[in-house]
Amino acid sequence: MSNSIIINRVKHPSILADHRVDPVTKKLLKVGDEVCVCAVCKTVYLKDVWKNTMKGKCCKQTKTLLCIPNTEYGVKETPPVIEKSYKTHFLFFLLATFLFLGLIIYWYNLYNNEHIQKQNLYFDIKKLSEKNRDKNKEYGNKIDSLEKENNNLKNSKKSLDSVLNRLNNISKSTxxxxxxxxxxxxxxxxxxxxxxxxxxxxxxxxxxxxxxxxxxxxxxxxxxxxxxxxxxxxxxxxxxxxxxxxxxxxxxxxxxxxxxxxxxxxxxxxxxxxxxxxxxxxxxxxxxxxxxxxxxxxxxxxxxxxxxxxxxxxxx
Ligand SMILES: [Zn+2]
The missing domain is CATH 2.60.120 (Jelly Rolls)
Structure with missing residues (x-):
């Protein structure tokens, strides 16, 4: 029994697009036609034509193919749109995954960096405030001693002033x-x-x-x-x-x-x-x-x- 194929709009777009005809009857091959493909020369015949006329005659043999080959590339005809769609989807999915992963890595790094920076800032602020406290203490002590010194100087000035006054009086009256x-x-x-x-x-x-x-x-x-x-x-x-x-x-x-x-x-x-x-x-x-x-x-x-x-x- 010979293999036969029913022409499908989705599965065999190139046959339909080429306006292929049956080589014996010259009838245009269309959707729903049952055809047989010579296993040697790959010629597509209407099933009746193959069965009644060309079987055993074409290429002197009776074998037929399970599917209609792509005559241009000699490979199995497959629905290109669907295949392309899968490929595109797959590529898109891959790209999206990479993008997503990239974004996650980017966000993670961003978060990490921010976190580290915040931590560093926190430590810096802590250190600075400690330093500030020490400095304040130091300055406080300095101010205290300066005030003491100032008081001492004021007292010295007072006594010097009185001496100067006496000297002035003496020099004025001599x-x-x-x-x-x-x-x-x-x-x-x-x-x-x-x-x-x-x-x-x-x-x-x-x-x-x-x-x-x-x-x-x-x-x-x-x-x-x-x-x-x-x-x-x-x-x-x-x-x-x-x-x-x-x-x-x-x-x-x-x-x-x-x-x-x-x-x-x-x-x-x-x-x-x-x-x-x-x-x-x-x-x-x-x-x-x-x-x-x-x-x-x-x-x-x-x-x-x-x-x-x-x-x-x-x-x-
Ligand atoms: Zn043949």
Whole structure:
């Protein structure tokens, strides 16, 4: 018995598309036709034609195929659309699976990374807060010690201020008047001159300098303008030391005109006054002049004996 095949629209699309005809009857092969295929030359015959005419004749044999081969490729005709669809589906499924797997791996990594980052951040924050606490403690201690130091400095400043005040008061109440021992312009000695002064406030002559040209006793006296002796001092002066500092300590509480007179045999240094008595006046005292007569207060030709006269103000 020969194999026969019924032409199917789905299974045999190429036969239908080619408008294949039965080679004997020239009838167009269509869906539902029962056909036989020569096993050797693969020619497709209507079943009746094969059975009645071509069996044993075509290629001198009687065998037929179980299916219609694809004449172009010589392979079994299979529904290409369905096969293609399966392939596409399979490929799509594979792709989707890979994509899904990829996504899962990506998400997992993302989650993992995020988790690790969060954990690291948490540890960092913990460390930082610990550090911060330590720093705060340290700064607190520092601030405490700085405050202590500040207080100490404030106290030091207070005591220094009071010392400075006292020093200021001392320096304010101590003055110097008269010619300077370093600014002399001759080398003459005599012993008969008086120095006239005018005071405007209560003051005390603390000390002054004289330069003798021999060693001897010297007496310096202070008189008021009425020739009344106010105070005096006797000292031993030496020529070999040059300028002798004498602490006279003459107190002059009442403002007025006074003069200094020296007695004894020791000549003292004097020099010329070049035009003015600039160094001999301030707001407290004025050196009026030097002369050998109590009637000539303002004689200023020479400057006799008393240099760098230091005085201080008498306060009640
Ligand atoms: Zn044949």
């Amino acid at each position: 003055f110097c008047i008269g010619k300077n021992i370093h600014e002399t312009n001759s080398d003459s000695y005599d012993q008969n001159y008086l120095m006239f002064l005018k005071t405007y406030v209560s003051l005390k002559i603390d000390n002054l300098y004289v330069k003798p040209n021999q060693n001897d006793y010297l007496i310096i006296e202070l008189y008021n303008e009425f020739n009344v002796l106010i105070d005096s001092i006797e000292v031993y002066v030496k020529s070999n030391i040059g300028w002798n500092k004498i602490d006279v300590n003459f107190e002059i509480p009442n403002p007025g005109v006074y003069y200094l007179k020296r007695t004894g045999n020791v000549p003292l240094f004097y020099d010329k006054v070049s035009g003015n008595y600039d160094s001999c006046v301030d707001s407290n005292i004025k050196i009026l002049g030097c002369s050998n007569s109590i009637n000539e207060y303002y004689k200023r030709e020479y400057y006799q004996y008393y240099y760098d006269i230091h005085y201080s103000l008498l306060t009640e």
